[in-house]
Amino acid sequence: MAPAAGGLATRLRGASNYAEEQLASYLQNLESNPLGWQAVHFHFSKLSPIHRRESTVRIALVGLEDLARAHEGRTFVLFNFDVVILIKGPLVSLVNDAVENTRLLFQDDPLSRRPEAFSTWYDLSVGHSRLQSVIRKLTIEKSRQQNARGTTHTPFVEIEPLDPNRLFQIQNALTGIDLSAYLRRQPICAILPDRAPQPVFEEIYVRIADLQKPLMPNVNFAGNRWLFQHLTQSLDLRVLSILSRRPEALIHGPISLNMNVDTLMSQSFLEFDSNLREDQQLQIVIELQPMDVFADIKAFQFGRDFIRNKGYRLCLDGLTPETLVLCDREKLGVDLLKMHWTPVVPSAGEVDGVDGYLDAVVRAGPERLIIAHCDDDSAVEYGTKLGLKLFQGRYIDQLVNPGAPVRN
Numbered sequence: 001m002a003p004a005a006g007g008l009a010t011r012l013r014g015a016s017n018y019a020e021e022q023l024a025s026y027l028q029n030l031e032s033n034p035l036g037w038q039a040v041h042f043h044f045s046k047l048s049p050i051h052r053r054e055s056t057v058r059i060a061l062v063g064l065e066d067l068a069r070a071h072e073g074r075t076f077v078l079f080n081f082d083v084v085i086l087i088k089g090p091l092v093s094l095v096n097d098a099v100e101n102t103r104l105l106f107q108d109d110p111l112s113r114r115p116e117a118f119s120t121w122y123d124l125s126v127g128h129s130r131l132q133s134v135i136r137k138l139t140i141e142k143s144r145q146q147n148a149r150g151t152t153h154t155p156f157v158e159i160e161p162l163d164p165n166r167l168f169q170i171q172n173a174l175t176g177i178d179l180s181a182y183l184r185r186q187p188i189c190a191i192l193p194d195r196a197p198q199p200v201f202e203e204i205y206v207r208i209a210d211l212q213k214p215l216m217p218n219v220n221f222a223g224n225r226w227l228f229q230h231l232t233q234s235l236d237l238r239v240l241s242i243l244s245r246r247p248e249a250l251i252h253g254p255i256s257l258n259m260n261v262d263t264l265m266s267q268s269f270l271e272f273d274s275n276l277r278e279d280q281q282l283q284i285v286i287e288l289q290p291m292d293v294f295a296d297i298k299a300f301q302f303g304r305d306f307i308r309n310k311g312y313r314l315c316l317d318g319l320t321p322e323t324l325v326l327c328d329r330e331k332l333g334v335d336l337l338k339m340h341w342t343p344v345v346p347s348a349g350e351v352d353g354v355d356g357y358l359d360a361v362v363r364a365g366p367e368r369l370i371i372a373h374c375d376d377d378s379a380v381e382y383g384t385k386l387g388l389k390l391f392q393g394r395y396i397d398q399l400v401n402p403g404a405p406v407r408n
Contacts, residue, residue, distance in 0.1 A: 020139040023076045034124040036089045041120045045080035051109040060102045079142040162224045179238045188392045201254035236263040240272040256285035264303035281311035289318045325360045338370040341379040
């Protein structure tokens, strides 16, 4: 039977020092009769540190141990905080649901956008020896790391939350940093059949992860969404200041900028606007987040009318299939919508995946909806099946500039 969930915190803190050996023994006992047994290996060790938090792993374990308890199984937390679950006789659809629910807990991590890398499924009636081989290698790796460290301490990284005191420290530290060194550029491209990607405009932004490493590597900047928004407002002002000082050097061609609604009403934005060349506003897209827009719709409407009258265009960023359904682009008065790609968005033929989703895609317009976070060709294949033309992401970067280092 699976162990009770009440001891998860203890297990995560190191009581799984012998999990690999216990799992190897468990597999050996199943070797004579593996029929009906399945295993799933969750590769949590491949998550980025900011998302490999003890609290989230604990939540994932609760659901997995419920599944194990219902099917004569057991879960094992390995030295690197990978998790292996062994279960007997469940329907494949039930296992798939459990894997999908677990992956959604980490949906902000790039690993979750690659299901084949997030977890590995084994039918032990045919894959028993393959899983045994994987566990043997992990046992050897654990021993090697422990010998190198001279300790049995696990490599799990506990990320601290962002709080007002840490936010104050970060903002003070930012004043001494040349933020221009952290500006990133990524093209949004039109992709048409039998044609190379054509850049339409270029997003200029600060990648938060780049700032996190030198400032507070063990703090989750996005852990508190309201404090994170306050941090991004500070970054907005700094970016505008940089662009205002060097508009000719930094703004060459159509661009987009991430902004908060409050920033649009700031003195910094007015100064930035006044330093632009005549009609240069027509080449700039302002990207806003749904949470910011709907937190104060009146403020958004005022800011929207203000900047659109000056010639700027607006994009509502950070959408998912569920939130896309709720957003009417024309009624909101924005020019573009940006939906983040994950492999779990409804397929071109899955009308019932999210109620009203395909209607929302049509309503947005094929030349007005951007598919972002395109890390591989599946995102482009998906979008083109729906008649979409605008894409952004690492895969697009490589198409535009083959061989260039991946930075975004």
